[in-house]
Amino acid sequence: MNTLPDKTVERLSQYRRNLLICKGKGKTHIFSHEIANIHHITPVQVRRDIMLIGYTGTLRKGYNVEELVTLIGEILDKQEGQNVAIVGAGNLGHAIMKYFHDRRDKLSIAAAFDTSEEKVGSEFDGIPIYHIDDLQTVIKEKNISIGIVSVPVEVAEETSKALVEAGVLGILNYTPRPMNVPDNVYLEEYDMITSLEKVAYFAKIMNEK
Amino acid sequence: MNTLPDKTVERLSQYRRNLLICKGKGKTHIFSHEIANIHHITPVQVRRDIMLIGYTGTLRKGYNVEELVTLIGEILDKQEGQNVAIVGAGNLGHAIMKYFHDRRDKLSIAAAFDTSEEKVGSEFDGIPIYHIDDLQTVIKEKNISIGIVSVPVEVAEETSKALVEAGVLGILNYTPRPMNVPDNVYLEEYDMITSLEKVAYFAKIMNEK
């Protein structure tokens, strides 16, 4: 299987989540236009995404929800599972821990890191919080391959370095400072301030018309 | 001024943030390749973004930091300012409040909403927390035009309806449920689970090579 387009990967993740809800409601089959409606995109887009992962539906019945969910899992997930660490257990870190915990069986948050004396040693939602100084050891010990960075911006750079050195393969950066990682580490950055300023800009524009 | 490309708007917001840091360090001029390095993009991209907003630098001196910041402000910001509301004062809501508070003078978080009895009536970081039932009134009273949604997914849909009805022009949706808003409201959605699954997928792929 060749590497899928970025956007297709994002949509597959979203399809899966909603397909699971449909399955929970007892739906066994679903049409491309139903999936499209949920996500506010076109049915063509849905069909093509599904084509790209090599699944094929039944004519006039649509796609088998269960099979599709399973296949998306085979594509997106690593079968042995992947462990995730959250660096920075502030409000954002806690929000993420709550969000993810026990949601996905192939993706589990195995550790959080912080510097605050009161947090270190405790648990949140069953996730142990370690001191940042132990990052290298814990990441290797727990076989963690993905790091989520929600530290204050001042320590963003050193955090990325530490994660790379510890050997993670993917980083999700929530600080506003762009990171610099080697080619063999996948980096995804998200900046809340930018998002808000973007909404503000387009809301303003909208108003001017 | 015609409406700028999506991605250019995002980058302008990021340029500005880093330009302010440069300005703070006493830098008066900056080259396109310096900006590019900070953001890990090409100098051409930077120059074209700047071209699109109609600014022009000095040959061999680069761009005047102060002027550029001012111009980006004129493009992105609404001169009278815009007020923002956060709906859902859980961990994520608090993270956002902390993040933004007093960062931008033209964009201010004027209210937060929640249902929890203990939170309602209190303040966080100087931002008053109201009961969701008062959303319509407060949004109109305080002239709020942008809503950030960080409520539990189950109430995402009703929240979007309430915001639209209250007359906001832009919504930033942090719940994983896609929203449905009329054409005259700008909607930006961000889904953390998708981001993490995307990182996990590409980290996996990376590893397989």
Add this chain to the structure above:
DNA sequence: TCAATTTTGTTATTTATTGAACACTATTCA
């Protein structure tokens, strides 16, 4: 003073992503 260099502004090309078009077939229903 005048070639060399640096860095901008802009156009042209390429690549990525989305959307439109359409052929094909299982089912429906007259």
Add this chain to the structure above:
DNA sequence: TGAATAGTGTTCAATAAATAACAAAATTGA
């Protein structure tokens, strides 16, 4: 039984975004 319909799979066209290419001008330094 045999048109009509609904919905898939796929190719082709349009749009959006990023990169490459290059002309023009200010500065440098011989």
